[in-house]
Amino acid sequence: MKSLAELKKIREEAANRMNLRAAKDGYRVAVGMATCGITAGARPVLAAFVEKVAKENLDNVIVTQVGCLGECALEPVVEVFDAEGNRTTYAKVHVEDVDKIVEEHLKGGKVVTEKTLEVIKNAK
Amino acid sequence: MIDLSLHILDVASNAFKAQASLVKITIKENSTTIQIWIEDNGCGMSQEVLSQVTNPFYTSRTTRKVGLGLPLFKQTCEQTGGFLEITSQINQGTMVHALMYKNHIDAIPMGNLAESLFVLIMNPYNCDVAFEMNFEDPNKTPFVLDTREIKEVLDGVALTENAVSIWLKEYIEKELL
Numbered sequence: 001m002k003s004l005a006e007l008k009k010i011r012e013e014a015a016n017r018m019n020l021r022a023a024k025d026g027y028r029v030a031v032g033m034a035t036c037g038i039t040a041g042a043r044p045v046l047a048a049f050v051e052k053v054a055k056e057n058l059d060n061v062i063v064t065q066v067g068c069l070g071e072c073a074l075e076p077v078v079e080v081f082d083a084e085g086n087r088t089t090y091a092k093v094h095v096e097d098v099d100k101i102v103e104e105h106l107k108g109g110k111v112v113t114e115k116t117l118e119v120i121k122n123a124k
Numbered sequence: 125m126i127d128l129s130l131h132i133l134d135v136a137s138n139a140f141k142a143q144a145s146l147v148k149i150t151i152k153e154n155s156t157t158i159q160i161w162i163e164d165n166g167c168g169m170s171q172e173v174l175s176q177v178t179n180p181f182y183t184s185r186t187t188r189k190v191g192l193g194l195p196l197f198k199q200t201c202e203q204t205g206g207f208l209e210i211t212s213q214i215n216q217g218t219m220v221h222a223l224m225y226k227n228h229i230d231a232i233p234m235g236n237l238a239e240s241l242f243v244l245i246m247n248p249y250n251c252d253v254a255f256e257m258n259f260e261d262p263n264k265t266p267f268v269l270d271t272r273e274i275k276e277v278l279d280g281v282a283l284t285e286n287a288v289s290i291w292l293k294e295y296i297e298k299e300l301l
Contacts, residue, residue, distance in 0.1 A: 002298055007278070007292075007295075010287050010291045011281050011288065013287060014281050014286070014288055015280070033133075033137060033243070034134075035134050035196070036192075038130050038137075039125060039130070043236075043240065046246075047242060047293070050242075050246060050284075051289075051293065053286070054289050055290065063284075065246070065248055
């Protein structure tokens with residue numbers, strides 16, 4: 001049975017790990033979570049990013065939530081910012097795309113071109 | 125929206141835009157109805173705005189001209205014979221109270237409430253979430269989760285820390301699924 005007492009143990013381990021962490025270049029992943037995104041399936045996408053990043057222990061990646069990005073018809077939309085602030089926008093991202101974006105982009109540094117907003121918009 | 129858990133996530137997210145520091149979500153289920161209260165301590169709305177929020181062609185946002193969150197939730201309630209009520213006070217906050225008849229043919233299911241709660245508590249707006257689920261079975265202990273309590277246990281370690289977020293996700297799933 002999980003309890004908050006158990007959380008306390010997790011907390012100690014996490015605090016120790018935080019101290020070991022060095023400054024590093026990283027990514028920020030922002031998932032559009034307005035009504036349009038939620039309706040199109042952004043919630044499981046966000047949960048999948050959080051889970052995958054946590055399980056792979058990618059300490060240099062922050063997964064966050066944003067509002068509507070104005071591309072409602074192409075939701076779920078996910079933006080990836082690198083350490084220099086360069087933005088890659090992915091469109092129509094579903095749970096099955098999350099692994100690929102994490103592996104190739106967040107771990108490999110290579111944009112998953114076929115899921116970018118530009119490519120998906122032009123394909124229409 | 126295909127289920128209630130998505131409406132809850134969507135409408136509770138309005139609290140972030142309203143700069144609330146706390147959003148309370150209370151769900152009560154019995155054999156015939158589901159009631160949901162979503163209450164925040166954000167900036168609130170004027171009577172004028174309040175009278176417009178369930179109009180789909182009104183929105184406070186600037187990226188597009190429609191706002192469908194509350195109108196859709198209202199429709200979900202009313203199509204079962206239920207209702208959606210919104211009260212708000214400027215600088216005090218907003219309360220949404222929804223009632224649905226769950227045996228009505230047009231009632232929609234609850235869906236993955238655990239995932240909605242998880243996503244809400246992971247919000248990057250530093251807004252606390254106080255959640256209470258009262259199950260249909262009166263013998264089942266209500267599930268209560270308050271991020272203020274969790275943050276006290278975490279004592280400076282973020283909810284979004286990898287090991288913490290995984291633990292929280294599993295904890296919520298175990299309690300709610």
